[in-house]
Amino acid sequence: MNLNDAPQRIRWITVAFLVGTAILLSILDATGNLDAAFSILRDPLTAVLNVTSGGADTVAGVLAGPRDLEAARSEIALLQSQVDELERENEELREIQGEYQLLLDLFNRARQTPEYTRQTASVIGRDTSPAIRSIIIDKGSEDGVRVGMPVESARGLVGRVYRTTGHSAQVALITDNASAVPARLGNSRATGLLRGGELGGSLLMDWIDLKYQVEVGEVALTSGLGGEFPQGIVIGRVVEVNRSEAELSQRALVQTATDFDSLEMVFVITDFQPLDVDIFANPPGN
Amino acid sequence: MRTGIYVAIPVMLGLAVLQTAVLPRFSILGLVPQLSFLVALSWALLRGLEEGLAWGFIAGISLDLFSIAPLGTTAVAYMAAIFAVVSLIRVLPENRFFIPVVMAALGSTVCLLVYLVFMRLLGFSSSVETAVTLAPLILLNAGFMLPVYWLIYSIDRVIHPRRVEL
Numbered sequence: 001m002n003l004n005d006a007p008q009r010i011r012w013i014t015v016a017f018l019v020g021t022a023i024l025l026s027i028l029d030a031t032g033n034l035d036a037a038f039s040i041l042r043d044p045l046t047a048v049l050n051v052t053s054g055g056a057d058t059v060a061g062v063l064a065g066p067r068d069l070e071a072a073r074s075e076i077a078l079l080q081s082q083v084d085e086l087e088r089e090n091e092e093l094r095e096i097q098g099e100y101q102l103l104l105d106l107f108n109r110a111r112q113t114p115e116y117t118r119q120t121a122s123v124i125g126r127d128t129s130p131a132i133r134s135i136i137i138d139k140g141s142e143d144g145v146r147v148g149m150p151v152e153s154a155r156g157l158v159g160r161v162y163r164t165t166g167h168s169a170q171v172a173l174i175t176d177n178a179s180a181v182p183a184r185l186g187n188s189r190a191t192g193l194l195r196g197g198e199l200g201g202s203l204l205m206d207w208i209d210l211k212y213q214v215e216v217g218e219v220a221l222t223s224g225l226g227g228e229f230p231q232g233i234v235i236g237r238v239v240e241v242n243r244s245e246a247e248l249s250q251r252a253l254v255q256t257a258t259d260f261d262s263l264e265m266v267f268v269i270t271d272f273q274p275l276d277v278d279i280f281a282n283p284p285g286n
Numbered sequence: 287m288r289t290g291i292y293v294a295i296p297v298m299l300g301l302a303v304l305q306t307a308v309l310p311r312f313s314i315l316g317l318v319p320q321l322s323f324l325v326a327l328s329w330a331l332l333r334g335l336e337e338g339l340a341w342g343f344i345a346g347i348s349l350d351l352f353s354i355a356p357l358g359t360t361a362v363a364y365m366a367a368i369f370a371v372v373s374l375i376r377v378l379p380e381n382r383f384f385i386p387v388v389m390a391a392l393g394s395t396v397c398l399l400v401y402l403v404f405m406r407l408l409g410f411s412s413s414v415e416t417a418v419t420l421a422p423l424i425l426l427n428a429g430f431m432l433p434v435y436w437l438i439y440s441i442d443r444v445i446h447p448r449r450v451e452l
Contacts (some may be wrong), residue, residue: 014336018343019365025347025358029407034357042351049352053307099366125306128349128425129360130317131402131416136306136352162399164352170354178411197416201316261316 039165046124046168050138053124055123066235106265112269116230118267119143124168133176137266140167148228150269156234156257157181157222158266169268173260174235175201179227182225185252188212191223194235195255201260203236204251212250214241220254228274293445294329298322302348309313317423319430320394322349323364327371327393328431328438331386333446342368350450355405362404365386367397383432390431 028034072087106120120144125136139145141164151158151171159173174181177197183205190212199234208214218238224231235264240253301322309318321346330338347362353360371393379387398420402412 011336013366015339015369018339019362022343022346022358024360026356026404026408029350029358038351038357045299045348045351046301051301051306056311059308066380070322125352126310127353127355128302128305128322129353129355129401130320130420131398131405131412132353132355134354172354174373178415197411197413197419242368261310261313 002041011169026252029284035163038163040213042165043167046136046138046140046165049124049136049168051088053122061101070247080278103265108154109267113230113232116269116272119270121169121266123263123266127170128215133169133173133201134162134262135173135260135263136173136267137169137268138167139268140164140169140171141216145268146270146272148271150233151268152233152269153258153263153265155259156236158230158258158260158263159267160228163195168181171266174203175256175260181229182223183220184223185212185214185238185256186219186220186221188214190214191225193248194220198253201256202239203254203256205238205254206249208252210243210248210250213253214243216237216241218246218252220252230272265279291340291344294341298327298341298345298348301325301345303354305349307351310337313427315422317420317426319426320397320423321434322346323367323393323431323440324427324431325398326364327368327389328386328435329442330368330372330409331375331389332439335369338368338372339365355410357407359401359404359408363397363401366400367393370396370411376444386431386435391424391428394427394445398423 025034029038045080072083119139121137121139123135124138125135135158137145137151143159145164145242147161147164157174159176159179162172163170171197172179172232174194175196175198177196179196181194181203182191183194183210185205186227190208190209193202194205195273196203198200201221205220216238220235220238222229222231222233222235234257236254236258237257238252239255241250242252243250305318305321308390309321312318322340325344326338329341342364343361346347346359346364347357349360350357371389374392375385375389378388398417405412
């Protein structure tokens with residue numbers, strides 16, 4: 001095999017056509033002109049995702065539990081087939097218990113803030129781009145999910161709905177580069193802006209006034225400023241504070257409460273109305 | 287080239303589903319190898335630049351269906367990377383192990399840079415820090431390239447058997 005034998009002649013018109021089409025699609029999509037076409041394409045693909053995701057759950061569960069397998073093997077040696085059967089039943093019960101715990105956490109979260117109506121959704125996929133952090137959920141516009149709606153898990157804030165199709169939606173996570181969430185710290189009451197894109201999925205809280213004495217361990221919550229998220233949703237906990245008197249503000253590194261790698265179910269808050277701040281961009285009379 | 291394109295569409299859609307719903311559950315340091323890119327690059331190394339670009343285009347469009355990035359962004363990045371890398375192949379020594387791995391690393395670097403720049407042009411947030419956090423992905427792609435390349439090589443030998451003159 002000689003790699004240099006691969007045909008190198010190309011038709012430049014083909015290259016120009018492919019590049020031109022890709023750029024044109026990017027521009028059309030970025031300006032929101034492909035949404036209708038997307039829905040037609042994405043809906044059947046979402047159904048495929050749903051099935052594939054379910055299968056992957058099973059495989060991931062088996063691979064994630066080598067200790068259980070090890071324990072089961074030793075017991076099989078002692079108690080043979082009877083224990084094997086009991087072990088299988090036990091695994092099923094654990095799975096049910098895990099699901100019950102997850103639903104209980106979600107229920108408790110909903111009970112804490114009954115003023116909001118929520119739509120429960122399963123996570124069926126993640127963004128294919130390594131530079132973007134988003135998830136795909138199995139509820140869409142036909143389930144009442146709209147662009148801009150806040151999304152939370154049982155542990156805390158997850159992100160905002162970015163795009164919807166009939167039966168699915170893409171949620172931009174708070175750990176994404178473009179994310180900026182106005183936040184308040186629990187004890188010091190300091191406010192700042194939480195930005196994503198940090199290593200390890202942490203968030204950086206910026207623009208904290210130097211007058212506040214921020215401490216490690218403080219809980220970060222949504223402040224409600226900006227009107228994009230409801231007030232008081234837990235985001236995470238401060239793990240590091242960078243205070244420099246030479247600068248005008250201080251920064252804090254916040255570890256998110258939600259483990260985004262193992263996120264299975266989320267809540268979409270369907271009755272929260274984000275404030276329309278566009279009127280401030282164009283003051284009356286201009 | 288036509289047959290290649292008809293094969294590429296289901297293959298790349300399947301890989302996109304795999305990359306969205308399955309691979310994230312087995313991530314390494316929070317990253318997953320870009321299988322679609324590696325397959326398109328392997329095809330380009332074996333079948334030439336034109337077919338490689340077509341496979342890169344289809345791979346990119348398929349992936350963008352499951353991303354919040356504008357449709358076509360990944361296609362542009364993949365095609366740029368495949369073009370850059372396959373254009374370089376003549377200056378590299380002939381080695382069936384060395385070349386695919388180096389090409390994967392080089393291609394991943396070009397791909398990430400073009401992707402981030404293009405995203406920036408479209409108004410999305412991307413920075414040098416983002417590029418740095420994605421650096422391990424280059425090694426991950428290079429690590430996965432050999433098995434992917436040999437799989438594609440075997441498939442190519444079945445589809446396009448070599449002629450032997452006696």
